[in-house]
Amino acid sequence: MPIQLFDSLTRQLQPLAPSHADGVFRFYNCGPTVYAPAHIGNFRTFVVNDLLRRLLELEFGPAKVKHVRNITDVDDKTIRRSQEEKRALGDFTKQWSDKFHADCAALNCLPPHVEPTATGHIAEQIDMIAVLERKGHAYRTADGSVYFKVGSMPDYGRLSRIKERELQLGSALSGKPQTADADEKEDGSDFALWKAHKPEDGANAWESPWGRGRPGWHIECSAMSKKHLGETIDLHTGGVDLLFPHHENEIAQSECCNGAPFSRLWYHSEHLLVDGKKMSKSLGNLYTLDDLKAKGVSPMALRYALLAGHPRKQLNFTLDSLHAAEKALATLRAFRATLAASGSRGDEAVFAPVFAALHDDLNTPAALGALFTVVNRGPAGVDAAAFDRVLFALGLTLDAPVAPKADIPAAVAALAEKRWAAKQAKDFAAADALRKEIAAAGWSMLDRKDGYSLEPAKK
RNA sequence: GGCGCGGUAGCCAAGUGGUAAGGCCGAGGUCUGCAAAACCUCUAUGCGUCGGUUCAAUUCCGACCCGCGCCUCCA
Numbered sequence: 217m218p219i220q221l222f223d224s225l226t227r228q229l230q231p232l233a234p235s236h237a238d239g240v241f242r243f244y245n246c247g248p249t250v251y252a253p254a255h256i257g258n259f260r261t262f263v264v265n266d267l268l269r270r271l272l273e274l275e276f277g278p279a280k281v282k283h284v285r286n287i288t289d290v291d292d293k294t295i296r297r298s299q300e301e302k303r304a305l306g307d308f309t310k311q312w313s314d315k316f317h318a319d320c321a322a323l324n325c326l327p328p329h330v331e332p333t334a335t336g337h338i339a340e341q342i343d344m345i346a347v348l349e350r351k352g353h354a355y356r357t358a359d360g361s362v363y364f365k366v367g368s369m370p371d372y373g374r375l376s377r378i379k380e381r382e383l384q385l386g387s388a389l390s391g392k393p394q395t396a397d398a399d400e401k402e403d404g405s406d407f408a409l410w411k412a413h414k415p416e417d418g419a420n421a422w423e424s425p426w427g428r429g430r431p432g433w434h435i436e437c438s439a440m441s442k443k444h445l446g447e448t449i450d451l452h453t454g455g456v457d458l459l460f461p462h463h464e465n466e467i468a469q470s471e472c473c474n475g476a477p478f479s480r481l482w483y484h485s486e487h488l489l490v491d492g493k494k495m496s497k498s499l500g501n502l503y504t505l506d507d508l509k510a511k512g513v514s515p516m517a518l519r520y521a522l523l524a525g526h527p528r529k530q531l532n533f534t535l536d537s538l539h540a541a542e543k544a545l546a547t548l549r550a551f552r553a554t555l556a557a558s559g560s561r562g563d564e565a566v567f568a569p570v571f572a573a574l575h576d577d578l579n580t581p582a583a584l585g586a587l588f589t590v591v592n593r594g595p596a597g598v599d600a601a602a603f604d605r606v607l608f609a610l611g612l613t614l615d616a617p618v619a620p621k622a623d624i625p626a627a628v629a630a631l632a633e634k635r636w637a638a639k640q641a642k643d644f645a646a647a648d649a650l651r652k653e654i655a656a657a658g659w660s661m662l663d664r665k666d667g668y669s670l671e672p673a674k675k
Numbered sequence: 676g677g678c679g680c681g682g683u684a685g686c687c688a689a690g691u692g693g694u695a696a697g698g699c700c701g702a703g704g705u706c707u708g709c710a711a712a713a714c715c716u717c718u719a720u721g722c723g724u725c726g727g728u729u730c731a732a733u734u735c736c737g738a739c740c741c742g743c744g745c746c747u748c749c750a
Binding site: 434458459494520521536543661 | 690700711743
């Protein structure tokens, strides 16, 4: 069964297949803007895309997938924040892209094959803008900015079906103040390709045929996608919030510039909600990976929790779901240990339902359900290598959880030694009393046949 | 106002025109002196409400109620 995804453009399931003669599947995933630590809502999208990347590799072969994910390292926020910290833009964004990479690694997300940056592709962006201007799809304004002329593209808005939206009166837009540079635009829906330098941009400007300035947001993805994957790609993904205007505008730029279809398929993952609402600073319901680590949550539990909901459905995140995830991972860990011990061999067919679910529009909840159905039947006839292949697809690692780093107080260590000695001497009354003392000190003592370990007591 | 998505057990969450996967929690049990872990068993006559179609609807249709997202630079 081929991998099928719900295509945002045609609004139906479409099978994935490479369209180029070299058989390489071309996959572009909109990456982060690096101005702060990414939050777990951002990571939902990246984890889903990592799952997709893994499935593509399993389907077409590792050498037949080219995964590009950009870093947006110049925009209003990166410029403003770097200036607030009195740091050079590149220095500032490197800090946050490094942090992003570390978090991705913790979540076991494979690095993309190419990770282009906006500032590293200024020339490519200028080239595209120049073509658009030459073809009459763009115009410059008095201040030296360049805008895309939405009216020049007859079928603008296919992806978000903007025409249906704007035919109606009384949209929320009508009551909203337009953006600062709105009066420069010929039409409210035109968008910036090149933004003329403004004093508040500081040193962050590049020379161009239109004078000093910087690229608009959307053009970077069009340029980087074209450079690294070609004019027509097989799949373009991102969060639903990018559907409009970002992806709509990418289509407009790329297709008007290249005269070729941009992406054959569009896939958008839904938002992670917290407390039933989209995460946002103002609501104070925003979590980063570090916030969760501080609560003792393992990144792998977060990955599992993020996969526990259907990617195209809003997922309401709760700390409870992380607990459930930790327990589920423990069950899988125990199952794999049993498999390894029994040297179980079998065919891969038992996991077919798991892959069938994943191939069916990344139905991760159904896939996990199918996985546990196998686990619950027991290890007989289950192939260990096949099980590991499932884990690879899901990107789940089952290393023993790292005990929270906490120094064991000498007093507790001493109590534990005494208790172990009492237990060896079969003085169980004393051993039980010592266990209570250790617990009172906030630790729990876990016995094994050949020794013991100490862990901070769970609440 | 428009566009889109959703309402399934205490919580999370799949799914199907023919009688409800899975995870967590909870209960009982096996095992280990105890504890922990592991393992076993049990846990929705019902799928937002009201109508309709049908031999049969949670699944299709209609109306309604409730929640969420997007509507110009947010994954």
